[in-house]
Amino acid sequence: xxxxxxxxxxxxxxxxxxxxxxxxxxxxxxxxxxxxxxxxxxxxxxxxxxxxxxxxxxxxxxxxxxxxxxxxxxxxxxxxxxxxxxxxxxxxxxxxxxxxxxxxxxxxxxxxxxxxxxxxxxxxxxxxxxxxxxxxxxxxxxxxxxxxxxxxxxxxxxxxxxxxxxxxxxxxxxxxxxxxxxxxxxxxxxxxxxxxxxxxxxxxxxxxxxxxxxxxxxxxxxxxxxxxxxxxxxxxxxxxxxxxxxxxxxxxxxxxxxxxxxxxxxxxxxxxxxxxxxxxxxxxxxxxxxxxxxxxxxxxxxxxxxxxxxxxxxxxxxxxxxxxxxxxxxxxxxxxxxxxxxxxxxxxxxxxx
Amino acid sequence: xxxxxxxxxxxxxxxxxxxxxxxxxxxxxxxxxxxxxxxxxxxxxxxxxxxxxxxxxxxxxxxxxxxxxxxxxxxxxxxxxxxxxxxxxxxxxxxxxxxxxxxxxxxxxxxxxxxxxxxxxxxxxxxxxxxxxxxxxxxxxxxxxxxxxxxxxxxxxxxxxxxxxxxxxxxxxxxxxxxxxxxxxxxxxxxxxxxxxxxxxxxxxxxxxxxxxxxxxxxxxxxxxxxxxxxxxxxxxxxxxxxxxxxxxxxxxxxxxxxxxxxxxxxxxxxxxxxxxxxxxxxxxxxxxxxxxxxxxxxxxxxxxxxxxxxxxxxxxxxxxxxxxxxxxxxxxxxxxxxxxxxxxxxxxxxxx
Numbered sequence: 001x002x003x004x005x006x007x008x009x010x011x012x013x014x015x016x017x018x019x020x021x022x023x024x025x026x027x028x029x030x031x032x033x034x035x036x037x038x039x040x041x042x043x044x045x046x047x048x049x050x051x052x053x054x055x056x057x058x059x060x061x062x063x064x065x066x067x068x069x070x071x072x073x074x075x076x077x078x079x080x081x082x083x084x085x086x087x088x089x090x091x092x093x094x095x096x097x098x099x100x101x102x103x104x105x106x107x108x109x110x111x112x113x114x115x116x117x118x119x120x121x122x123x124x125x126x127x128x129x130x131x132x133x134x135x136x137x138x139x140x141x142x143x144x145x146x147x148x149x150x151x152x153x154x155x156x157x158x159x160x161x162x163x164x165x166x167x168x169x170x171x172x173x174x175x176x177x178x179x180x181x182x183x184x185x186x187x188x189x190x191x192x193x194x195x196x197x198x199x200x201x202x203x204x205x206x207x208x209x210x211x212x213x214x215x216x217x218x219x220x221x222x223x224x225x226x227x228x229x230x231x232x233x234x235x236x237x238x239x240x241x242x243x244x245x246x247x248x249x250x251x252x253x254x255x256x257x258x259x260x261x262x263x264x265x266x267x268x269x270x271x272x273x274x275x276x277x278x279x280x281x282x283x284x285x286x287x288x289x290x291x292x293x294x295x296x297x298x299x300x301x302x303x304x305x306x307x308x309x310x311x312x313x314x315x316x317x318x319x320x321x322x323x324x325x326x327x328x329x330x331x332x333x334x335x336x337x338x339x340x341x342x343x344x345x346x347x348x349x350x351x352x353x
Numbered sequence: 354x355x356x357x358x359x360x361x362x363x364x365x366x367x368x369x370x371x372x373x374x375x376x377x378x379x380x381x382x383x384x385x386x387x388x389x390x391x392x393x394x395x396x397x398x399x400x401x402x403x404x405x406x407x408x409x410x411x412x413x414x415x416x417x418x419x420x421x422x423x424x425x426x427x428x429x430x431x432x433x434x435x436x437x438x439x440x441x442x443x444x445x446x447x448x449x450x451x452x453x454x455x456x457x458x459x460x461x462x463x464x465x466x467x468x469x470x471x472x473x474x475x476x477x478x479x480x481x482x483x484x485x486x487x488x489x490x491x492x493x494x495x496x497x498x499x500x501x502x503x504x505x506x507x508x509x510x511x512x513x514x515x516x517x518x519x520x521x522x523x524x525x526x527x528x529x530x531x532x533x534x535x536x537x538x539x540x541x542x543x544x545x546x547x548x549x550x551x552x553x554x555x556x557x558x559x560x561x562x563x564x565x566x567x568x569x570x571x572x573x574x575x576x577x578x579x580x581x582x583x584x585x586x587x588x589x590x591x592x593x594x595x596x597x598x599x600x601x602x603x604x605x606x607x608x609x610x611x612x613x614x615x616x617x618x619x620x621x622x623x624x625x626x627x628x629x630x631x632x633x634x635x636x637x638x639x640x641x642x643x644x645x646x647x648x649x650x651x652x653x654x655x656x657x658x659x660x661x662x663x664x665x666x667x668x669x670x671x672x673x674x675x676x677x678x679x680x681x682x683x684x685x686x687x688x689x690x691x692x693x694x695x696x697x698x699x700x701x702x703x704x705x706x
Contacts, residue, residue, distance in 0.1 A: 272621025
């Protein structure tokens, strides 16, 4: 791993690639001047785009050339077998070889997870890597995982998600003692399925930990910001995330309809435009772009496929922060110093250690 | 079952009971003049409230007296054993005895489902009753089930939910040929768990049906109104519903903050007030109050526990519509005329019948 801060970008993934990738890198450099970018993709298309930038051009970034790209509709198994030499695979390989600290791609999520798992490998003590994301809440922002990598999860998986999630928000958001909750259909102990009940029992039994276990939370606790980390299986997490995004879009649409309704409301909109813009900014999905793969021996961030340069810059920022604040080292340290031994093996020993 | 339209109300369930129950009944009578109300609960508290109403007082409603009520924190099993003589149990009994066409309660959901199942019994051909609800969409409104009665569901349960759901929106919303989708983490056939994949295969194989099977939908398809009926297990359905409610509240809060931000935005708000009010009305949770228990030999509707008189009146309206449009009879008819035989027994026979 490099001493500096080098991020490899899959320049061919995403609806608006490679343009938004190159422009996104340029925006990210404003916030992270020490950042070194490696672009992976079709050099003939990428180089002219780099020439048009300011900060990125100044560092004459390395371009790893390939014309091969993984399609959005490729199944992960196909991407694994046939994806060698693709922009996504080569970008991940750079992290595996220690030439880059992290990779960001707006390409096929399933392929990215499958290749990242193969190349970077899950950390010792982690059975299944998870996808985590930020979302806006009444209190600021919180993180949720898993968002879709693991459709069914047992109690051990959920406990490992809780542990990775709390280290993540401690390092990246700087929270001192984050509060962790498990997503369920009610807050009472007997609610839900075996996995969530068992995971809650294990987490309740872990004392002397750098986080607080809140217990169960419900769907409306996600936007309320009741906890800093929402732990769930990938099925429910994916549905919750997309339901929140869709509801947000629906209300935006209703709001636009309402303001266009009469002369009076149009005039009101003109005056309140700043306020509405502020709301739009608070809910802007680009602000929360970047889903982090946690539990791998390397940093991998998935950008939304439809995002623009600003959104992609935010995804690069997430990868940069994970490196800056030493997320990987912190997980490794806490997993190996015994405090966070695998909960399925010795939950009681951990609790009384 | 009565020839008219008689609804029994658990007058003691809900945070603001019995006041909001009595006032809600009075509001419902404006929309359903033929409605007959039976109030079940503490007569000494209910009678003075009835005296203060207009329409309800005029019909001098029957009051079935009991001082016993089921608490919100009672487990369903406790409510079943010890709930005899309670307002909820007596109200459901009235439906079981054919003295009322339906029951509405804002009390403990688990208790209501358990007692309704015991007293009213699942219909032949339905393994597990489900809870269904309406929600606002870009296109109007859609229904989703299950919202929490069944934490884990197999393919047969999901197929039965699809069948009950489409009959429900055909009868109550008057849709001619509703579109049904199964909630999943992606729209591709291979996505999700075994239950959703098998259920989709069965539904795809059913031809000549009074509904269209759309396939899988994702979380953001719920508010988008991609389908008329969203089918899901009770775990994901409950989380999706509450996440949408919470997101809606969060944006409302952000919007209020934004409008209070400056003199300009306050002035803008004054002018756009009508428009904002229109938005608030479109998203008003009271409009969508009333979760329907489908698959029982009787009409049972659960109101939100924290609702007010207007919300409770809407829940009564849902029960009244189910009776008016003959929902129970229609399900029974379609289940017994062979068109909708149990899908686990003979999906192909159904398809080719």
